[in-house]
Amino acid sequence: MKVQCMTCKKHSEIDSKHPQYQKLKRGESKIFVCSSCNKNIQGQASADTNINVNDLDQHDAILRRK
Numbered sequence: 001m002k003v004q005c006m007t008c009k010k011h012s013e014i015d016s017k018h019p020q021y022q023k024l025k026r027g028e029s030k031i032f033v034c035s036s037c038n039k040n041i042q043g044q045a046s047a048d049t050n051i052n053v054n055d056l057d058q059h060d061a062i063l064r065r066k
Contacts, residue, residue, distance in 0.1 A: 001025065007037035
């Protein structure tokens with residue numbers, strides 16, 4: 001599936017193994033954020049709110065394992 005990051009506008013190709021693939025395929029989400037932008041957004045949010053990134057979305061825990 002061809003996708004474009006909503007933040008950096010970079011085009012990518014993802015397959016069924018990608019954590020966001022199923023949500024996009026089922027139409028549950030129309031927004032894709034690449035791993036790099038996701039880390040940057042989380043880092044900034046963590047710094048601004050003092051919330052640990054490990055306490056955020058399960059999706060992100062999967063991405064960090066890779």
